Amino acid sequence: MxxxxxxxxxxxxPQGFIRKYIFSLDxxxxxxxxxxxxxFSAFVGMFLSLLMRMRLAWPTMKLPFFPDGILPxxxxxxxxxxxxxxxxxxxxxxxxxxxxxxFLPIQIGAADMAFPVxxxxxxxxxxxxxxxxxxxxxxxxxxxLGGWTVYTPLSAIGQIAGPGQGLGMTxxxxxxxxxxxxxLMGAINFIATTLDLRSRGMSLMRxxxxxxxxxxxxxxxxxxxGVLLAAGIxxxxxxxxxxxxxxxxxxVLTDKVIPHKGGSPILWQHLFWFFxxxxxxIAILPGMGLASHVLSTFxxxxxxxxxxxxxxxxxxxxxxxxxxxxxMFVSGMSPYVGLAFSVLTMSIGVPSAIKTFNxxxxxxxxxxxxxxPMLFALGFVSLFVSGGLSGLFLAQTSIDQYLHDTYFxxxxxxLIMGVAAIFGIFTGVYFWFPKMFGRMMSDTMGKLHxxxxxxxxxxxxxxxxxxxxxxxxxxYADGSGAAYLASMDxxxxxMSVAAFVTIAAQFIFLFNFLWSIWKGKKADINxxxxxxxxxxxxxxxxxxxxxxxxxxxxxGAYEFAVPGVADDYIMQTTPPxxxxxx
Amino acid sequence: xxxxxGNTGSxxxxxxxxxxxxxxxxxxxxxxxxxxxxSWFPPAINEIGHExxxxxxxxxxxxxxxxxxxxxxxxxxxxxxxxxxxxxTYSHGNNVMEVIWTLATAILFIxxxxxxxxxxxxxxxxxxxxxxxxxxxxxxxxxxxFRLPGPDGKFGxxxxxxxxxxxxxxxxxxxxxDDPDGKDDVILxxxxxxxxxxxxxxELLIRSKxxxxxxxxxxxxxxxxxxxxxxxxxxxxxxxxxxxxxxCAELCGQGHHLMGTFMKxxxxxDYAAWLKDMTAE
Numbered sequence: 008m009x010x011x012x013x014x015x016x017x018x019x020x021p022q023g024f025i026r027k028y029i030f031s032l033d034x035x036x037x038x039x040x041x042x043x044x045x046x047f048s049a050f051v052g053m054f055l056s057l058l059m060r061m062r063l064a065w066p067t068m069k070l071p072f073f074p075d076g077i078l079p080x081x082x083x084x085x086x087x088x089x090x091x092x093x094x095x096x097x098x099x100x101x102x103x104x105x106x107x108x109x110f111l112p113i114q115i116g117a118a119d120m121a122f123p124v125x126x127x128x129x130x131x132x133x134x135x136x137x138x139x140x141x142x143x144x145x146x147x148x149x150x151x152l153g154g155w156t157v158y159t160p161l162s163a164i165g166q167i168a169g170p171g172q173g174l175g176m177t178x179x180x181x182x183x184x185x186x187x188x189x190x191l192m193g194a195i196n197f198i199a200t201t202l203d204l205r206s207r208g209m210s211l212m213r214x215x216x217x218x219x220x221x222x223x224x225x226x227x228x229x230x231x232x233g234v235l236l237a238a239g240i241x242x243x244x245x246x247x248x249x250x251x252x253x254x255x256x257x258x259v260l261t262d263k264v265i266p267h268k269g270g271s272p273i274l275w276q277h278l279f280w281f282f283x284x285x286x287x288x289i290a291i292l293p294g295m296g297l298a299s300h301v302l303s304t305f306x307x308x309x310x311x312x313x314x315x316x317x318x319x320x321x322x323x324x325x326x327x328x329x330x331x332x333x334x335m336f337v338s339g340m341s342p343y344v345g346l347a348f349s350v351l352t353m354s355i356g357v358p359s360a361i362k363t364f365n366x367x368x369x370x371x372x373x374x375x376x377x378x379x380p381m382l383f384a385l386g387f388v389s390l391f392v393s394g395g396l397s398g399l400f401l402a403q404t405s406i407d408q409y410l411h412d413t414y415f416x417x418x419x420x421x422l423i424m425g426v427a428a429i430f431g432i433f434t435g436v437y438f439w440f441p442k443m444f445g446r447m448m449s450d451t452m453g454k455l456h457x458x459x460x461x462x463x464x465x466x467x468x469x470x471x472x473x474x475x476x477x478x479x480x481x482x483y484a485d486g487s488g489a490a491y492l493a494s495m496d497x498x499x500x501x502m503s504v505a506a507f508v509t510i511a512a513q514f515i516f517l518f519n520f521l522w523s524i525w526k527g528k529k530a531d532i533n534x535x536x537x538x539x540x541x542x543x544x545x546x547x548x549x550x551x552x553x554x555x556x557x558x559x560x561x562x563g564a565y566e567f568a569v570p571g572v573a574d575d576y577i578m579q580t581t582p583p584x585x586x587x588x589x
Numbered sequence: 590x591x592x593x594x595g596n597t598g599s600x601x602x603x604x605x606x607x608x609x610x611x612x613x614x615x616x617x618x619x620x621x622x623x624x625x626x627x628s629w630f631p632p633a634i635n636e637i638g639h640e641x642x643x644x645x646x647x648x649x650x651x652x653x654x655x656x657x658x659x660x661x662x663x664x665x666x667x668x669x670x671x672x673x674x675x676x677x678t679y680s681h682g683n684n685v686m687e688v689i690w691t692l693a694t695a696i697l698f699i700x701x702x703x704x705x706x707x708x709x710x711x712x713x714x715x716x717x718x719x720x721x722x723x724x725x726x727x728x729x730x731x732x733x734x735f736r737l738p739g740p741d742g743k744f745g746x747x748x749x750x751x752x753x754x755x756x757x758x759x760x761x762x763x764x765x766x767d768d769p770d771g772k773d774d775v776i777l778x779x780x781x782x783x784x785x786x787x788x789x790x791x792e793l794l795i796r797s798k799x800x801x802x803x804x805x806x807x808x809x810x811x812x813x814x815x816x817x818x819x820x821x822x823x824x825x826x827x828x829x830x831x832x833x834x835x836x837c838a839e840l841c842g843q844g845h846h847l848m849g850t851f852m853k854x855x856x857x858x859d860y861a862a863w864l865k866d867m868t869a870e
Contacts, residue, residue: 392655462609487846
């Protein structure tokens with residue numbers, strides 16, 4: 008059991024607007040800053056997907072700012088920026104840096120993160136990264152067109168490879184390198200805080216599963232972003248300093264011989280996916296932790312198999328580092344290596360299945376309350392199953408030869424890494440909003456938002472599997488290049504219409520969010536009758552969370568429906584003698 | 590929470606959610622079973638293609654069963670345990686069940702993964718038979734070109750292969766004039782269609798002149814990246830004559846979606862006639 012003086016040091020609340028809200032050292036303000044950044048980025052990324060769906064359904068349609076319709080190179084720039092913004096600026100920041108920053112210290116009983124200045128720096132570095140990334144839209148040639156995976160040598164040889172591959176691509180690499188720095192700072196902070204600042208009595212096996220998820224995600228970030236940073240620097244050197252890490256000799260484009268030799272395009276893929284696969288778990292693990300937490304809270308029942316859940320998350324994190332080659336079965340990598348990666352990848356289905364069984368086990372025998380956060384957590388489970396099972400096809404070398412780089416892959420990762428993770432974020436917003444803003448969000452608008460989004464995402468991504476099975480390659484601006492693609496046009500139109508409805512539904516969320524900050528019903532200190540430490544402090548919590556005290560912790564995080572006890576929940580901080588008998 | 594009104598609301602929500610999950614599952618299964626998905630796949634034209642289809646079906650059955658059980662299970666617990674003023678069961682889990690489902694999924698998933706390696710080994714680990722027809726496939730933005738070794742069965746060296754010590758300022762992808770192996774090579778330039786002989790083993794040697802592309806023919810169920818700086822082999826034996834679409838499956842630039850051509854599978858006589866046409870031009 009760890010205790011630390013840091014847990015009780017009360018720091019003075021800063022005076023003045025700038026110290027309080029802009030360059031703040033308070034983990035709660037920084038958490039809100041991250042969530043705002045992610046919210047802004049999510050709407051930009053969603054707007055790009057709207058334009059992409061327009062192009063795919065009606066390729067020649069003229070639009071404002073696109074007098075000739077969206078051109079293929081503009082479509083590909085949108086593909087690249089949509090993926091980059093969503094993966095880095097939304098899925099990596101909101102669940103981990105946003106909610107993690109705000110709630111990890113409170114849930115473990117600490118006054119702040121271990122390194123508040125580092126915390127502030129990591130947010131401002133992330134914002135800088137976002138600004139540099141967005142600048143790529145506005146430079147000559149526009150944003151890069153190589154996809155978020157920026158495979159070399161397309162991304163390494165400059166403007167000659169296509170529009171956006173000049174300055175736009177350079178800005179992309181710089182932005183991502185900056186982002187890696189920010190994530191590394193955040194990861195160190197999360198790890199140190201979890202290990203050192205736990206309150207008296209908060210043993211590891213009493214931690215809420217949200218804290219376990221943030222902690223494990225931080226460890227993954229620390230190991231993965233360092234590799235991407237190195238890869239990004241090498242790519243930048245190839246582009247600007249004449250090195251040839253990723254560029255082999257004798258490349259000829261538009262009759263010009265590229266003055267590089269000796270590099271390996273596959274090296275980039277290895278480095279990128281060594282980061283890229285763990286990144287999938289960086290996006291989804293916090294959602295898994297939160298789903299467990301919320302399912303338990305609203306079924307009024309302890310988490311089924313708490314230790315198994317911790318074990319499953321840890322093994323997902325470990326296995327996540329040794330399966331990156333399944334992105335590269337047809338890359339030209341040795342087929343023997345592909346064989347090994349395939350079997351390892353199939354085994355990652357095991358901890359994922361354990362989690363699903365345990366979620367169902369948590370609900371089984373419960374007293375399920377259908378609040379908006381609970382609906383999103385239930386949606387998360389359904390989407391996680393649907394999106395996860397298609398992974399079993401792609402993990403098999405022989406089947407992947409057909410499905411690789413088709414829409415089947417796009418459908419798979421959107422369901423599991425995109426939409427399921429986004430459902431995790433929505434769960435967090437609806438669940439913690441009362442604590443963060445002291446007011447409730449509208450339940451009616453929340454449920455409307457849930458239904459439109461849940462039905463909408465299935466309507467978009469289920470049909471997408473079928474055009475993938477029919478062999479439709481991804482990242483195609485339209486189907487004009489092959490006769491068999493034309494027969495799939497009606498499916499594209501259907502998916503686009505479903506996407507417009509789903510996107511429109513997000514404005515209900517945005518309105519509910521902004522309206523409730525000022526006009527929502529006042530929230531009690533513990534409106535959900537939850538057990539963890541954040542529900543024992545005022546809404547919103549004061550500057551130093553626990554008013555200079557270290558809250559003693561008496562039990563695990565999920566004591567619901569304990570026999571012989573009057574209430575159907577006992578808070579972690581309630582001393583045994585204060586628990587009312589039935 | 591727990592009020593009379595909340596309970597009524599929870600019945601409606603629980604029922605709707607359960608019904609939606611059931612409908613989603615039934616509809617997804619319906620598309621696969623009643624309107625079979627393998628009718629969306631074009632028929633395979635090689636033995637490996639059929640084996641990949643069989644492995645796909647095995648995987649579909651296993652994941653299908655898990656999909657139905659999980660979604661129905663979720664629908665059931667949501668409906669059955671909706672709040673009606675009851676108190677939840679106090680349980681922290683069951684270790685026996687954890688062990689059972691861990692072992693069951695491990696055997697099922699890893700076993701499936703190992704089984705899938707048969708088709709992979711057949712295409713990727715075995716060397717091509719010595720009588721295989723060898724065809725060089727070259728990707729470049731945004732066209733495919735091909736080269737046949739000619740009657741001697743040998744490819745001539747490109748200039749950069751014949752003289753690696755020289756730095757070329759002009760096109761290095763020209764067959765070296767001094768290499769006797771290259772005299773009879775048949776070059777089918779950018780944008781060409783290519784042909785193979787039915788029932789004859791083929792080994793493609795896939796390369797790229799500029800960025801990474803990917804050679805993909807649906808009916809072969811095969812895909813292979815064309816990687817600059819590498820020559821990657823890909824073997825198959827096509828058993829059904831016809832003309833099949835070749836597309837590029839790896840993002841290669843703004844014309845990526847237009848980078849298509851055709852592969853003809855011809856009888857031996859038709860192939861000879863086709864080749865004569867090609868060399869006559």
